[in-house]
Amino acid sequence: MSEGIDTGRLTPRDREILKEVILTHILSAEPVSSRSVSKHSHLGLSAATIRNVMADLEEWGFLVQPHTSAGRVPTAAAYHLFIESMMEMRKVPAKEKRYIEENLKSSSADADQLVGATSHLLSELSQQVGIVVTPGWGETVLKAVDFVPVSGRRVLCVVVSSTGFIDNKLIETEEEIPRAELQRISNYLTENFGGQTLRQIRDQILRLMAEERAQMDRALARTIDLARNGLDLDSGPEVVVDGAQTLLARPELSDIQRVRRMFEAFADKARLVRMLSQCLLGSGVRVLIGEDNDLTSELDFSLVAMPYGVGQQTLGTLGIFGPSRMDYQKVIPLVHFLGETLSRALAETFSGGSDRK
Amino acid sequence: MSEGIDTGRLTPRDREILKEVILTHILSAEPVSSRSVSKHSHLGLSAATIRNVMADLEEWGFLVQPHTSAGRVPTAAAYHLFIESMMEMRKVPAKEKRYIEENLKSSSADADQLVGATSHLLSELSQQVGIVVTPGWGETVLKAVDFVPVSGRRVLCVVVSSTGFIDNKLIETEEEIPRAELQRISNYLTENFGGQTLRQIRDQILRLMAEERAQMDRALARTIDLARNGLDLDSGPEVVVDGAQTLLARPELSDIQRVRRMFEAFADKARLVRMLSQCLLGSGVRVLIGEDNDLTSELDFSLVAMPYGVGQQTLGTLGIFGPSRMDYQKVIPLVHFLGETLSRALAETFSGGSDRK
DNA sequence: TCTTAGCACTCTCCCGTCGAGAGTGCTAAG
DNA sequence: CTTAGCACTCTCGACGGGAGAGTGCTAAGA
Numbered sequence: 049m050s051e052g053i054d055t056g057r058l059t060p061r062d063r064e065i066l067k068e069v070i071l072t073h074i075l076s077a078e079p080v081s082s083r084s085v086s087k088h089s090h091l092g093l094s095a096a097t098i099r100n101v102m103a104d105l106e107e108w109g110f111l112v113q114p115h116t117s118a119g120r121v122p123t124a125a126a127y128h129l130f131i132e133s134m135m136e137m138r139k140v141p142a143k144e145k146r147y148i149e150e151n152l153k154s155s156s157a158d159a160d161q162l163v164g165a166t167s168h169l170l171s172e173l174s175q176q177v178g179i180v181v182t183p184g185w186g187e188t189v190l191k192a193v194d195f196v197p198v199s200g201r202r203v204l205c206v207v208v209s210s211t212g213f214i215d216n217k218l219i220e221t222e223e224e225i226p227r228a229e230l231q232r233i234s235n236y237l238t239e240n241f242g243g244q245t246l247r248q249i250r251d252q253i254l255r256l257m258a259e260e261r262a263q264m265d266r267a268l269a270r271t272i273d274l275a276r277n278g279l280d281l282d283s284g285p286e287v288v289v290d291g292a293q294t295l296l297a298r299p300e301l302s303d304i305q306r307v308r309r310m311f312e313a314f315a316d317k318a319r320l321v322r323m324l325s326q327c328l329l330g331s332g333v334r335v336l337i338g339e340d341n342d343l344t345s346e347l348d349f350s351l352v353a354m355p356y357g358v359g360q361q362t363l364g365t366l367g368i369f370g371p372s373r374m375d376y377q378k379v380i381p382l383v384h385f386l387g388e389t390l391s392r393a394l395a396e397t398f399s400g401g402s403d404r405k
Numbered sequence: 406m407s408e409g410i411d412t413g414r415l416t417p418r419d420r421e422i423l424k425e426v427i428l429t430h431i432l433s434a435e436p437v438s439s440r441s442v443s444k445h446s447h448l449g450l451s452a453a454t455i456r457n458v459m460a461d462l463e464e465w466g467f468l469v470q471p472h473t474s475a476g477r478v479p480t481a482a483a484y485h486l487f488i489e490s491m492m493e494m495r496k497v498p499a500k501e502k503r504y505i506e507e508n509l510k511s512s513s514a515d516a517d518q519l520v521g522a523t524s525h526l527l528s529e530l531s532q533q534v535g536i537v538v539t540p541g542w543g544e545t546v547l548k549a550v551d552f553v554p555v556s557g558r559r560v561l562c563v564v565v566s567s568t569g570f571i572d573n574k575l576i577e578t579e580e581e582i583p584r585a586e587l588q589r590i591s592n593y594l595t596e597n598f599g600g601q602t603l604r605q606i607r608d609q610i611l612r613l614m615a616e617e618r619a620q621m622d623r624a625l626a627r628t629i630d631l632a633r634n635g636l637d638l639d640s641g642p643e644v645v646v647d648g649a650q651t652l653l654a655r656p657e658l659s660d661i662q663r664v665r666r667m668f669e670a671f672a673d674k675a676r677l678v679r680m681l682s683q684c685l686l687g688s689g690v691r692v693l694i695g696e697d698n699d700l701t702s703e704l705d706f707s708l709v710a711m712p713y714g715v716g717q718q719t720l721g722t723l724g725i726f727g728p729s730r731m732d733y734q735k736v737i738p739l740v741h742f743l744g745e746t747l748s749r750a751l752a753e754t755f756s757g758g759s760d761r762k
Numbered sequence: 763t764c765t766t767a768g769c770a771c772t773c774t775c776c777c778g779t780c781g782a783g784a785g786t787g788c789t790a791a792g
Numbered sequence: 793c794t795t796a797g798c799a800c801t802c803t804c805g806a807c808g809g810g811a812g813a814g815t816g817c818t819a820a821g822a
Contacts, residue, residue, distance in 0.1 A: 093795090097793085099787075100787095113786085119784085158575045196551040197549070208555050216563070216573070292668075293665070293669065308654070456816075460816080473772055473815070474774080474815050476813085
């Protein structure tokens with residue numbers, strides 16, 4: 049929709065007025081009147097003049113009136129224009145940066161803890177909903193496997209990814225395997241399969257099984273069996289959502305129907321992942337507002353999100369979800385900073401710090 | 406408060422009428438009129454007679470009127486009486502039992518997964534909020550420890566409790582320790598400390614450190630150091646809450662203020678744990694309604710909960726939280742069945758099944 | 763003595779009205 | 793091109809009346 053709008057038509061004065069409307073609306077959550085723009089902008093124009101301009105802006109698709117004789121509210125197109133060319137970013141305060149870095153110290157935190165902390169920080173510092181999508185296991189590169197005997201034929205398989213994600217899986221073997229042999233198998237698998245993705249490993253194992261089933265000895269058979277069961281983690285990306293209740297105080301969620309729709313949206317993880325995935329391409333912060341997307345338009349919400357990852361590899365997305373009327377000047381740099389900090393923390397977990405001595 | 410009420414005063418007819426009021430209110434969520442009781446009960450009494458009785462019941466503290474000339478609503482005392490002596494339990498349908506048992510199969514599920522599934526089942530089958538409290542780590546009995554080298558000085562410590570709970574903790578050691586030695590240490594600690602609680606183990610280690618620091622050799626020092634860091638899990642009980650959004654459809658949550666208070670209540674984990682802990686004593690299902698407790702009375706909610714555990718050892722509590730107007734006949738047996746099934750599943754995880762061959 | 767029909771009373775809820783207030787659009791003059 | 797002025801529109805809260813539901817009380821009946 050926003051492509052259809054001819055922004056070239058806007059004079060500097062039009063832009064100034066539109067900006068004032070947006071800023072005021074972000075603060076007040078109410079339709080903005082011509083009078084308030086006239087008073088607060090430094091243009092020295094009367095309300096009547098502002099009204100003429102606002103009528104134009106409405107015609108061009110940047111403003112809407114909830115009803116005749118009400119003030120005006122910015123559209124998604126207006127927010128996009130504001131973000132792209134009318135807004136100066138507000139830097140993340142040093143205090144918040146310190147706070148974030150303290151909470152995302154990579155030492156003694158695995159990736160899941162980092163992701164959880166990130167989600168919480170996003171929510172806490174923006175007073176909106178924080179969302180982080182974790183990478184699925186299929187494309188994960190294996191760092192280490194370990195089998196721990198826990199009782200009888202039950203074995204705990206611990207899988208560590210190269211980016212610090214950990215998964216546990218309890219498996220049942222056909223016969224009891226002594227601790228020493230489990231350790232041999234752990235070592236063997238870690239050494240031989242470390243550095244490959246779980247998908248590659250699974251394919252390899254299936255091939256091995258098909259080819260050599262006949263001449264396999266008992267030890268190899270056990271190894272393959274354990275690997276097949278333990279490394280068979282095909283779970284997709286997970287979504288970590290934090291702070292949904294902070295939005296309950298906002299005026300835009302004063303009616304139950306919208307609250308319900310919001311929680312239904314959060315319950316539909318697959319749809320959330322799909323929405324967040326739109327921000328996977330590129331490397332910077334991307335903003336989805338209203339009409340772009342079903343979920344955001346349904347609720348009049350926006351999504352400010354960016355991908356995170358280690359080196360060239362993108363692992364997932366993180367972002368803030370909340371009413372379109374949000375403080376983009378603050379929120380965009382915040383998402384950016386958290387994305388970089390999380391990426392850095394993940395990179396340090398296993399490669400930096402203690403490794404480079 | 407309920408102790409102060411003289412239930413002996415109630416004639417069988419009074420009880421019948423009270424029961425009818427409660428049952429009707431549970432279905433309708435509205436104040437119950439004398440006329441509707443007169444029509445639906447089989448007493449063959451006129452509305453006027455019912456009115457007299459209801460006036461008495463109100464005087465005795467079992468009913469209240471939202472306002473004059475409205476029907477009547479049961480009090481917490483009425484629900485308690487209903488549950489204790491007026492209600493026949495409705496058995497959990499065989500279909501639901503099967504569904505539960507399928508979802509709580511102990512094989513290849515660790516305790517955290519079982520707890521998560523239980524919480525979800527509680528919510529799904531009751532259409533209320535499901536809550537499960539996990540045991541804190543301090544009193545947990547160790548089953549196995551395992552150290553996995555992941556990179557440089559970073560070591561992943563995996564702790565498995567005797568009841569199937571698993572925790573991972575990434576620790577940083579002073580120097581790089583070879584994989585083989587880590588495995589020796591894992592074996593040593595598992596063999597020597599298995600069967601003790603983490604608190605006991607920690608005390609023992611501290612004593613060891615104080616006494617023998619001088620004559621410790623390097624290997625022992627490392628072992629103790631790893632044990633001290635890895636087994637230092639003092640996290641308290643966790644609360645797993647599921648299905649808060651299912652309540653949004655209920656008429657009692659039609660105003661935002663109550664929704665907010667409900668979510669604030671869920672955010673205050675410590676208070677939830679405290680409330681649930683009231684149900685730790687005894688072994689059966691316990692019901693807290695309104696006035697008994699600040700959280701339930703604040704929201705006009707009830708808690709139906711029971712402890713779960715393995716053998717003599719109580720591990721935690723599980724229950725259902727929702728508006729006092731809930732279907733106790735269905736919900737109490739459901740909580741009971743889920744409590745037993747979860748306990749059984751946890752018991753089987755490590756002792757049953759594959760162990761007894 | 764218990765039950766019940768009858769009736770007056772009370773309270774909620776819905777609906778229409780009304781006036782204030784806010785904001786706009788238009789017009790005509792500067 | 794700007795702006796003051798004015799009529800117009802729409803929301804919102806207050807007010808009020810009428811319908812409906814339900815009660816409490818009373819007096820008559822079993």
